[in-house]
Amino acid sequence: MLPMASDDSSKKKKLKLKQKQKQKQREKQKKSLSDLKTLGEQLLTSRAYINNLPILLTFITPNSSQSPQYALESLLSLQSFFTPLLPQLPSSSTHSTNPDPEFIYRTWLRSKFDDFIHRLLDVALSSQSEDALREVVLDSIMEFVKVGNAGKFHSAIYHKLLHGIVHSALGVDDILLNLLATKYFNYIDVCYFTYISLEKQARNLEREEDKNGSQNPEDKIQSKSSMELSVHKMHNLLSRIPPLEASEEKLDREMWNGLGILVEKSSKKERIANSQESNDKVLSSRSMAKKMKLKFTKAWISFLGLPLPLDVYKEVLVTFHQAVIPFLSNPIMLCDFLTRSYDVGGVVSVMALSSLYVLMTQHRLEYPNFYDKLYALLEPSIFMAKHRAKFFQLLDSCLKSSLLPAYLAAAFCKKLSRLALFVPPSGALVIVALVHNLLQRHPSINCLVHREGGTDTTRETFEDKKGSLENAEDCDASRHVSDEKPGIDHFNAEESDPKDTNALRSSLWEIDTLRHHYCAPVSRFVWSLENDLAVRSRAAEIAVKDFSAGSYGTVFNNEIRRRVKQVPLAFYKATPTYLFSESDFPGWTFKLKDEGSAKRQRT
Numbered sequence: 001m002l003p004m005a006s007d008d009s010s011k012k013k014k015l016k017l018k019q020k021q022k023q024k025q026r027e028k029q030k031k032s033l034s035d036l037k038t039l040g041e042q043l044l045t046s047r048a049y050i051n052n053l054p055i056l057l058t059f060i061t062p063n064s065s066q067s068p069q070y071a072l073e074s075l076l077s078l079q080s081f082f083t084p085l086l087p088q089l090p091s092s093s094t095h096s097t098n099p100d101p102e103f104i105y106r107t108w109l110r111s112k113f114d115d116f117i118h119r120l121l122d123v124a125l126s127s128q129s130e131d132a133l134r135e136v137v138l139d140s141i142m143e144f145v146k147v148g149n150a151g152k153f154h155s156a157i158y159h160k161l162l163h164g165i166v167h168s169a170l171g172v173d174d175i176l177l178n179l180l181a182t183k184y185f186n187y188i189d190v191c192y193f194t195y196i197s198l199e200k201q202a203r204n205l206e207r208e209e210d211k212n213g214s215q216n217p218e219d220k221i222q223s224k225s226s227m228e229l230s231v232h233k234m235h236n237l238l239s240r241i242p243p244l245e246a247s248e249e250k251l252d253r254e255m256w257n258g259l260g261i262l263v264e265k266s267s268k269k270e271r272i273a274n275s276q277e278s279n280d281k282v283l284s285s286r287s288m289a290k291k292m293k294l295k296f297t298k299a300w301i302s303f304l305g306l307p308l309p310l311d312v313y314k315e316v317l318v319t320f321h322q323a324v325i326p327f328l329s330n331p332i333m334l335c336d337f338l339t340r341s342y343d344v345g346g347v348v349s350v351m352a353l354s355s356l357y358v359l360m361t362q363h364r365l366e367y368p369n370f371y372d373k374l375y376a377l378l379e380p381s382i383f384m385a386k387h388r389a390k391f392f393q394l395l396d397s398c399l400k401s402s403l404l405p406a407y408l409a410a411a412f413c414k415k416l417s418r419l420a421l422f423v424p425p426s427g428a429l430v431i432v433a434l435v436h437n438l439l440q441r442h443p444s445i446n447c448l449v450h451r452e453g454g455t456d457t458t459r460e461t462f463e464d465k466k467g468s469l470e471n472a473e474d475c476d477a478s479r480h481v482s483d484e485k486p487g488i489d490h491f492n493a494e495e496s497d498p499k500d501t502n503a504l505r506s507s508l509w510e511i512d513t514l515r516h517h518y519c520a521p522v523s524r525f526v527w528s529l530e531n532d533l534a535v536r537s538r539a540a541e542i543a544v545k546d547f548s549a550g551s552y553g554t555v556f557n558n559e560i561r562r563r564v565k566q567v568p569l570a571f572y573k574a575t576p577t578y579l580f581s582e583s584d585f586p587g588w589t590f591k592l593k594d595e596g597s598a599k600r601q602r603t
Contacts, residue, residue, distance in 0.1 A: 036070060040077025053081070053112055060119040062126030068133040071123060079140050082113050087150045089113065117144065117157055124161075124176060125168045131175050138179055146257050153257040155193050162197045165233060172232045181240035187256035188292070191241050195295035198234055202302035205230060209307060228309045235312050238303060239319075244292055244327045290329075297329045304337050317341060317351035318387070321358045331363050342373055349377055350391045357394055371408055374398060375498050378415050383427035389549035392430050396544040399438060406444040410506075411498035413438045413445060414491050417510040425519035426550030432525045433542040435511060439533065440541055448508045449533060521555055 039056060042049035059074040089110045090103070123129050124137045141161055148154030170176060184190045209227065308316065316324075320338075325331045338359065341352035353374070359365040374395070382388060399412060413435055420431045439446060491506035514526045532539040 036073045036077070040073065040080075043077060043081055053078070057112065057115060057119060060116070060123060062123045062129045068130050071133060072136060075120070075136065075140060078116055079143070082109075082116065083143070083147070085109060086113070086144075086148055092156075117141070117160070121160060121164050125164045125170060127170065134176060135179055138176060142184060142256070152259055153189055153193065155196070158190075158193050159197045159200070162194065162237070163201060165237075166198075166201055166230050167226075169229075170233070172229070172236050177233065177236055177240075181237070184256065185241050187254055188288070190256050192292055192295060194237065194241060195292075195299040198238060199295070199299045199302045201230075202234065202299070202306055206302075206305055227307070231303075231306055231308060231312055234303060234306075235308075235316065238299065239315075239323070243323060244289070244296060293327060293329045296327055297333070300324055300328070301333060304334075313341075313348065314351060317348065317355065320352075321354040325355055325358055331359060332365060335359060335365055335367075339367060342367075342370075345376065346381075347385055347387070349373065350382065350385060350387055353377075353394050354390060357398065371398075372497065375411060375415065376496055378412075378419060380419060380422045383419075383423040383430070389545070392434070392548035393545050396434060396437060399434075400441060402441065404442065406442065407504055408498050409438055409442040410445045410448060410503035411501045413448060413508065414501065414503040414506055415493065417508050418491070418493050420510050420514060424552060425517070425522050425555050426547070426552065428514060428517065428519070428522045429525055429547045429550055429555070430544065432511065432514065432522070432529055433544050433547050435508070436529050436532065437541045437544070440539060445504070446533075447504070448506065519555065521559060 036056070036059065039049075039052040043052040043056070056074040056078055059070040060078075061071065089106050092110060092114055120137050120141050124134050124141065126134075129137075141157065145154045145158045145161075148157055165176060165180070185194070205227065208223075304316075325334065328334070334355070338352050338356045342349050342356050344352075356365075356367065356370070360367060360370065377391075382391065385391070399409065416431045416434055420428050423431065439449070489506050489509070490502040492501050495501045511526060511529070515523055515530075517523045517526070
């Protein structure tokens with residue numbers, strides 16, 4: 001029994017010691033809160049109170065049990081103390097055996113300043129700190145970034161800040177990222193060094209990804225999740241930076257540091273010979289714009305080399321043609337990334353189409369399999385995709401060239417017509433507009449127009465269309481179709497290569513079926529298409545953008561806004577007992593059950 005008693009007594013002693021320590025901390029806090037201001041004032045007045053510096057540093061901590069007033073009071077005193085001394089302090093990497101007491105004193109101050117910056121970063125990057133305190137800490141860090149390097153932009157401190165943000169556990173929508181973007185990304189020098197820092201971090205993350213290949217499965221999962229979070233935050237920072245000006249002469253954005261961006265440093269001998277004078281040169285507006293474009297390009301190219309999560313991948317591709325490509329120093333550098341994205345298929349290919357189209361039309365990118373991949377994207381699911389409006393407009397633009405081969409134009413025309421049988425009414429309207437434009441731009445495929453034989457008008461129109469064909473082989477293909485048995489369609493909808501689809505041996509019978517579509521706007525639109533084809537002169541093209549963003553809602557709203565002059569009415573002398581009449585289905589009979597069985601069922 002004695003050992004049990006000793007154990008209880010030891011536990012009681014430990015509890016008493018903890019309680020005493022907590023009481024001491026509370027008494028210290030009560031005394032420190034009233035004395036912190038005095039300690040700061042003493043530190044600012046005389047060197048005799050330099051020992052107050054380490055005491056004030058201890059209060060700058062992200063500890064949630066401590067009131068933020070202590071950290072705030074210490075921060076104000078230390079910032080006022082270090083700001084005028086920074087130009088006199090040696091660099092952090094200086095190692096000298098100089099016995100001068102003044103030099104030793106300044107080296108010690110530099111170490112305390114580095115400790116001060118480290119503590120500020122801990123507070124700013126901690127989720128335990130209050131948001132108001134983190135905002136004040138961020139402003140203090142940026143003030144040291146502004147003048148910390150002998151009056152120049154202190155890129156090392158700023159790099160530590162961005163490195164901590166990217167590699168910390170902070171979320172993508174954390175207040176610190178929003179504050180940094182909204183308050184400081186309007187300054188061009190801050191954006192300049194942001195590009196430099198993010199480029200370095202992207203390269204480091206790429207090396208870490210290569211090293212993680214030999215890890216355990218559990219470690220791989222953790223490293224992958226942390227990598228994805230870092231990539232999300234890097235994309236958030238890159239996308240929040242305001243776009244560059246298109247003109248180099250209009251680069252008039254403000255500088256966070258008054259000296260601007262300094263480059264072309266002098267050699268070591270010159271700096272040693274004349275340590276007081278700097279031979280750095282400030283960039284002019286024109287050269288600064290070129291430098292910004294170069295750093296912008298390097299940052300984005302390094303970022304795109306990372307394993308991007310799918311949601312980030314899609315966000316990048318959506319705005320790539322507007323927010324990135326126009327501001328790159330050499331957009332052709334993106335050809336590998338965009339061609340790989342275009343080869344993925346599905347929604348990713350649709351999103352990559354805009355940027356790839358810009359490179360092909362504006363920067364002379366050659367992509368031989370472009371139309372084959374574009375043909376493969378024509379699936380029923382594309383008519384329900386989120387970015388279908390932009391896709392249909394680009395599809396119409398890609399098929400606008402008069403140099404397009406006849407077999408390719410016919411394959412697209414036939415594939416779209418076949419899709420009209422499966423898509424909703426809004427998709428059918430887009431298809432009719434696209435087919436109309438294809439037939440107007442490429443007279444060589446007018447042999448695909450479906451006509452019912454037996455009327456003089458249709459025969460005459462058919463002969464007129466055949467006379468306008470430019471390719472003799474296409475005419476032969478159309479004659480071959482007319483001589484074959486009716487009801488046979490040689491088009492292979494499952495073929496992925498447009499050359500082997502036999503589209504020129506087919507006809508647009510699918511468009512003809514749309515004349516009897518259950519949706520009135522679709523049937524009216526098809527009738528207008530036939531009227532345009534009947535006119536010998538070339539009709540105007542249809543603006544696809546007017547139909548590309550359509551849906552059931554838009555079709556319904558447009559229909560109820562129409563002013564209808566004649567309304568079909570149904571009048572019955574007697575209440576009908578069946579839905580369809582026998583004349584609608586010749587050879588079929590619709591009879592009710594005999595009355596006797598019906599009566600028995602009712603009883």
